Amino acid sequence: MQRCISSLSFSDPLGEKIRAAAEAGFHGIEIFREDIIGFDGTPDEIGALARASGIAITSLQSLRDWEASPADRADWCTKQVERFIDLAARLGAPLLVVCANTRADTLPDPARAAADLARLADMAATRGLKIGYEALASSTQVRTYAQAWDIVQRAARPNLGLVINAIHTFAADAGLAALAEVDMSRVFLVHLADAPTTRIDPRLMTESFRLLPGQGNLPVAELHAGLITRGYAGPMSMEIFNDQLRALEPALIARDAMRSFDLLDDRLAAEGGAHSAVERLAFIEFACRGQDAADLAALLGAMGFAKSHSKGGLTAYSQGDITLVLNSAEKGLAHSVYLMQGLSVAAIGLAISDTAPLARLAESGAAAEGHDLPLIRGPGGSAFYLLDRPLAETGFFHRELPPLAKTAAVGSLTHIDHFAQALVPNLFLSALLFYRAIFDFRSESQRDVLDPHGTVHSRVVANDTGTVRLSLNSSLSAGTSTQRFLEKAGYAAWHHFAFATPDVFAYAATLPGEYVLKMPPNYYDDLYLRFDLPADLVERMRALNILYDRDGAGEYFQLYTRSLNGLFFEVVQRNGYTGLGAPNAGVRMLAQSREYEAAHALDMF
Secondary structure, eight states, X not given: OEEEEEGGGSOSOHHHHHHHHHHHTOSEEEEEHHHHHTOXXXXXXXXXXXXXXXXXXXXXXXXXXXXXXXXXXXXXXXXXHHHHHHHHHHHTOSEEEEEOOOOTTOOSOHHHHHHHHHHHHHHHHTTTOEEEEEOOTTOSSOXXXXXXXXXXXXXXXXTEEEEEEHHHHHHTTOOSGGGGGSOGGGEEEEEEOBOSOSOSOHHHHHHHOOBOTTSSOSOHHHHHHHHHHTTOOSEEEEOOOOHHHHTSOHHHHHHHHXXXXXXXXXXXXXXXXXXXXXXXXXXEEEEOOHHHHHHHHHHHHHTTOEEEEEETTEEEEEETTEEEEEEOOSSHHHHHHHHHHSSEEEEEEEEESOSHHHHTTOBOHHHHTSSOSOEEEOGGGOEEEEESSOGGGSHIIIIIOOBOSOOOOOSOOOSXXXXXXXXXXXXXXXXXXXXXXXXXXXXXXXXXXXXXXXXXXXXXXXXTTSSSEEEEEEOSOTTSHHHHHHHHOOSSOEEXXXXXXXXXXXXXXXXXXXXXXXXXXXXXXXXXXXXXXXXXXXXXXXXXXXXXXXXTTEEEEEEEBOOBTTBEEEEEEEEBOOSOOGGGHHHHHHHHHHHHHHHTGGGGO
């Protein structure tokens, strides 16, 4: 299969798009005529630039509103075709894409459309070109690839074939069953894209809301697999029309598009479904120093953590299956992170069942930090260390963190339940693709959480078993808690870790009040409107600042700590409950906003 990308998937001048696609490893790039307008050179020079960059031109996009036109447009249609064919030849594009007519005056006559396309194919053949006919969900007459295939068969020209477009297929509810009737040797090109949903206007979805496969919720992987298993071996092209994605640098767009191809190929190769190799969080490493380190250590001690290992600038705190490493060394990755943003999470260690699939993506941990662990760079500058054995058996702990005299943890925390990462808006979709393609996490639908100062967009990704769950959060509003945190921590922006306990009430009773985030009193009165709860239970929650939620599987109790440089912890009791307490996220943000505004009241004048 040839991996390709369309030029309109990028912003920036055409030359930069071609170079970015070539450097990312694409075999080909589709050139849209809109990009030719701003190119400082002739169409012939575009072809020369592509060849010099080591990438082929896959097609010229697109001849539109042409076939089955009324007789009064015949002369113009003929001239237009001649000019498009000439342009394709000058570019060195072997294929001209023809999109199904969207004009209201298109004739409802498949035989006429076939005759027009046959004539076009004959004209193109004299220049050695192929014609690819593409159905559009917004077309007046030809909305599905099955209809387009019928017209291609009627035209009966060897250089006329089908272009199958994923986003238009799903927008038109065309389904995949009709693929069995299509001769794969007559499919000349496949356009791939995803979307959040098909429950919006087809034109709006196809023109403005396209995503890379893996960023949306459409069955693009099934279409991809169906084509490959039926023998399709031609070019597949990412064709993404989305202003948010196009705001990224061309190199990042190209990298994410290649990552999306990898994800599709991995899904196809996985028998019985893909499986995430990530088993759990092995450790969390904090960059800290001086008073920041003292404040964090005091909070961890109050939460029941005990020192378990220490050497030089590294100190580990443990409780249950949780290991937290405080790094105040004056070199390495954590040192760099601290210099940029102060107290924050420098890296996360992931326990992996098999590091081999990720080895090609990892760099030497020794070069970055001295932890002697493979390291993967993630979104927003985040870093992940990979462990294929228990933490205590790694060279990292053997050499760098010898155990202290045994001190028992005094809390009842058992493991890391979930965690959260804040992302600048234009990295939100890129991060989603990273976790799906690199770690094979599953994703849930996006939720919007109301912060007192705006909206926070949130999406949960998780491994197969749910032992690793991560909430990705982003906001366009400057005053939200997520955006305030990003102002401090634009590098590795993990801001929230939730620890599990079997009894949150007993745990809360041991946590000093100065470390607890105070909830709005009216929250507890509101609980009576949402749930039929005993009054004494609600009053216990009120006294301890515990929040509550319920789903069809069970109950959920939550307790939050106050923030340190925007970083905070959560303690949860999960009684069968399957979610992450999303209905209470807005309440937590309100409480944090009130605390922040009280602390910075003088800054507002």
